[in-house]
Amino acid sequence: MTELEKGPLGRRRGRGARERILGASQQLFREQGINSTGMDQLCAVAQVSKRTAYQHFAGKDELVAEYLRRFDPEVMPTVFDRADLTPRERLLAAFEMPASTPLCPYIGAAVELHDPEHPASRYAREYKTSIAARLTGAAREAGATDPEQLGEQLALLIDGASARTRVLNRESWSTAKAIAVVLIDSALPASSAR
Numbered sequence: 339m340t341e342l343e344k345g346p347l348g349r350r351r352g353r354g355a356r357e358r359i360l361g362a363s364q365q366l367f368r369e370q371g372i373n374s375t376g377m378d379q380l381c382a383v384a385q386v387s388k389r390t391a392y393q394h395f396a397g398k399d400e401l402v403a404e405y406l407r408r409f410d411p412e413v414m415p416t417v418f419d420r421a422d423l424t425p426r427e428r429l430l431a432a433f434e435m436p437a438s439t440p441l442c443p444y445i446g447a448a449v450e451l452h453d454p455e456h457p458a459s460r461y462a463r464e465y466k467t468s469i470a471a472r473l474t475g476a477a478r479e480a481g482a483t484d485p486e487q488l489g490e491q492l493a494l495l496i497d498g499a500s501a502r503t504r505v506l507n508r509e510s511w512s513t514a515k516a517i518a519v520v521l522i523d524s525a526l527p528a529s530s531a532r
Contacts, residue, residue: 355384355386355390355391355394356394358384358385358386359380359381359384359386359390359391359394359395359401360401360404360405360408361384362380362381362383362384363375363380363401363402363404363405364405364408365383366379366380366383367402367405367443367446367447368443371446371450372402372446372447372450372451372458373450377391377398380401399456399457399458400457402447402451402456402457402458403456403457403458403460403461405443405458406443406444406447406458406461406462406465407461417431417432418472418475418476424480425476425477425479425480425481426480426522426526428476429473429476429477429480429488429492429518429522430515430518430519430522432473432492432496432518433495433496433499433511433514433515433518434511434515435499435500435511441500441501441503441504442497442500442501444461444462444465444466445462445497445500445501447459447462448462448463466493466497469493469496470489470490470492470493471489472489473488473489473490473492473493474486474488474489474490475489476489477489477492477522477525480522480526481526481527482522482525482526483525483526483527484525485525487525488521488522488525491521492518492521492522495514495517495518495521496514498510498514499511499513499514
């Protein structure tokens with residue numbers, strides 16, 4: 339490999355640049371926020387030139403949207419796919435978050451961007467709508483009298499627990515789960531609730 343083919347730290351140019359950019363965005367957007375992270379800093383951490391970054395992403399807006407799309411989506415969706423749990427237990431499992439769980443990146447992005455038509459804001463909205471729909475589906479399976487209402491209530495409670503945990507720098511998930519038990523049990527017929 340010639341010196342011209344080498345990038346920062348002696349790596350071959352172009353190989354894995356997109357993944358390095360996304361990895362850097364996940365790190366920096368999480369640690370310091372979207373608005374506080376500039377493309378110069380992002381490129382430095384990703385070890386790519388700005389030209390390379392803009393070859394992979396038309397601009398920061400596109401990068402932010404892809405960051406949200408690629409954010410680890412396994413936390414919530416896997417809860418709904420657990421066959422070992424009853425529908426009621428799946429609803430409650432959505433509140434079993436580790437104390438170290440940071441602010442939901444979808445909430446963080448929507449708050450920072452201020453523009454409901456920003457590609458990342460639209461994606462965050464779609465994601466939050468899909469989580470509420472999954473909660474509604476599990477509520478329906480559990481036999482809730484009004485599954486749509488219960489799904490929305492639980493989605494709101496999850497978002498509130500995420501924000502409160504971040505603001506207070508103190509775990510709020512156990513309190514949210516206790517509230518969820520009350521909501522779920524009052525929404526289920528007596529024969530379904532524990």
